[in-house]
Amino acid sequence: MNPFSSGTRLRDMIRAIRACKTAAEERAVVRKECAAIRAAISENDQDYSHRNLAKLMFIHMLGYPTHFGQMECLKLIASPGFPEKRIGYLGLMLLLDERQEVLMLVTNSIKQDLNHTNQYIAGLALCALGNICSAEMARDLAPEVERLLQFRDPNIRKKAALCSIRIIKKVPDLAENFVNPAAALLKEKHHGVLLTGVQLCTDLCKVSKEALEHLRKKCTDGLVRVLKDVVNSSYSPEYDVSGIADPFLHIRLLKLSCVLGQGDADSSDTMNDILAQVATKTESKKNAGNAILYECVATIMSIEDNGGLRVLAVNILGKFLSSRDNNIRYVALNMLMKAIALDSQAVQRHRTTLLECVKDSDASIRKRALDLVYLLVNESNVKSLTKELIDYLEVCDSEFKGDLTAKICSVVEKFSPEKIWYIDQMLKILSAAGNHVKEEVWHALIVVITNASNLHGYTVRSLYRAVQTAGEQETLVRVAVWCIGEYGEMLVNNAGMLAGENPITVTESEAVDVVETAIRCHSDLPTRSMCLIALLKLSSHFSSCSQRINNIILHYKRSLVLELQQRAIEFNSIIEKHHNIRSALVERMPALDEATYSSRRAGSVPAAVSTSEGAPLNPPNGVSKHTSSALVDLLDLTSDDITAPSSSGGDFLQDLLGVDQSPALSHPGTNQTQKSSNDVLLDLLSIGTPPAQSGSSTNNMLSPNQDNKNSLDMLDTLTSAQASSLVGSSMIDLLDGFGASSSVPVAEKNGLTLPSIVAFESSSLRVTFKFLKQPENPETALIEAQFFNKSPNIYSDFTFQAAVPKV
């Protein structure tokens, strides 16, 4: 024998590898060993193949490639001796997986070993088959395994049972062959065989409906009896785990009961007694007992309803919740999620404990508890729950803040009983975690604020106070700046005081301070853009600070950020040169329609929302461009567009209205005729009498963007310099004019108007006709058709055809 070919012993190789100080050293040792093993394999060295494979497996565990060893496994499995087979099968399971074709070559060896007289060899084969067989192997060898289910030795029977589980999972068609043998296993006395037999039955039921029916009919009573025996069995040291005899068998039996009882009232009835016994008698001091109780609760929740048992189950969960063991609390929270669907009243009782769990130090428990609390909120407990959650929000970790904020916001929005409470809570949330609040949430807040006209003063004052303490929260600052811009005079005049509100003295310059700090300290574009607009508004409201505001704005004329520079230039120009229109420009925003906003938000076209979400304030850009330069420019531009009616006109209008892409344009249900866009512009710029109200609402004007609100603001005041009350109608003109076919808006200035009618109305479309007779030409009537898209979808390819009767 060549001493060198024997190579090192396994132990020595392991020692050598562990002694390596660097990765490079280890690689060198491994390489040497692999070379020796490869040489031995190619020389077909039988003597040390056992040891070589063991070494190879160790090397594999370290993470090195060992493909060359796969055939060795096969050779060892094929050899007659037990030690070789043992290591061969282990190598097979470790180095190969079911997806490799090499595995097929083993099928024959395994077949022979399954029929071997030595039960340990048969056991090895069953184990390997059960762990890694592929579907083809399963099909080939299923009959052998089936036969072994009735072998005389319990060791083989239990292995065969588990191997069968894998077979039926890989080849569900074979399930019917195993049903009868599996049912027979339920009568076993040997715990191991019973354990595996029960598991086989459970998996059979999951895989095949016929198996489920059969087992349910034949075995439910037997199962209940076995469970009773196990539960009442006396102490046995072999099976004992923390004082309970064979908890694993308990749990398997309960699982099978769950599967058999689910959906079947009769089976569920037979199980009630034993389930009640398990639920009440099992000791819950140690994990084993708790595991059984947990399985019992899961079973009770899944089978057909028995009121008493359910109550028992929820009580057990309640006890789990107050356990000091984190593991127990975690599983209880999991199970409570299921319980809530079945009986939410019972779970409500544990609300306080759940709130405590939200504050737990373990992240998984916190998350689960928060999900549960969210499901428990209803109108009666929303105020107290929200208070608790917001208190916690102020102190919790930042990773958790995002989740918590989102949940609180959605709770507040869904269940808020009155507007003032909603505003209060939102302000608290913004102060505590403004940076985690999503865009749509604070947009919604502003929508609500504009609609609550009696609360404007209160809101702006609360915001003012909030910004003093929590000025670093971006979102809070944005909302505050917007409100101060809109309702600035209410802030300084203490207008609209609510009963019980504390008066607060804020001078105009202090209000401007807030905005100035905001623009200086925050670096993100939307906030600073909003600040500039707010300053413009304030310059009109607070004449005393006008100069100061102008100085601030002047500073940004030189900003390197295009948006800010542009705004600064335009606003500065308005302040200095266009006093006459300034106040009209910055008139108060009309209330934004909440219902439409929320329906839009819920089901609206994502395109419009998402494209504008990112930079919500671009549009005023487009608007400002036109207001700052003389109105004549606008007209000029318009005339340009008339001559070039293709895309430019449309784009121009889109810019004007501050919608980024055409989808938003089509919200009002328009067709994209460019001609009409020009008409609208003329309309827009005709600062004369706007046409009569068509009576339609301002609904369609809204798209869920902040931009439109601001832009519409501007355009509003453009068209109705004198008549701000006609705000609604001018907005209609603006957008609805898209749908207008070849009307001649100029004529409207001078013509007679007749009452308009609603020509057609369905759930998704409304068509209104407005009539106009030109005084110069009384035989002709001008009909302006307006199309409103009432659905949240975009209309495309919308055509309007008019049929006229021949005279």
Added chain:
Amino acid sequence: MIHFVLLISQQGKVRLAKWYSPYSQKERSKVIRELSGMILNRGPKLCKFVEWRGYKVVYRRYAGLYFCMCINHEDNELEILDIIHHFVVILDRYFGNVCELDLIFNFHKAYYILDEILIAGELQESNKKTVERLIDAQDLLVETAKEEANSISKLIAQATN
């Protein structure tokens, strides 16, 4: 079912890895890396369950070794804690106060024991004594075969000398 069993040392070294669901070699390394990162960094007071890729991974720490088992979402985590303990107690009884070194130098024996406890990701035997008896019987077979081989080779050596 249990999808895989991992034994990971404090330093992230794999001492034992048994896969009951199909994972390719590359996927296995990825899984091990991910889970090592997640589990080794968890504080001691946190619960022993980690949610990962839609599965649950239950782990228990014994001295410097983390025993991890990955189960389906609907399985009973508390039971797995006991199955892990069952495995560890049997290892302890076999090796006599088992330590990590035992598992390193006798990894193949640790695998043999695991194969008597779990097959196809399900529990095979709840009786610790039965498992011991089976392992001992198989070890005896191996010993006998080795002795026979030795005596044969002695005979051959004598004959050829």
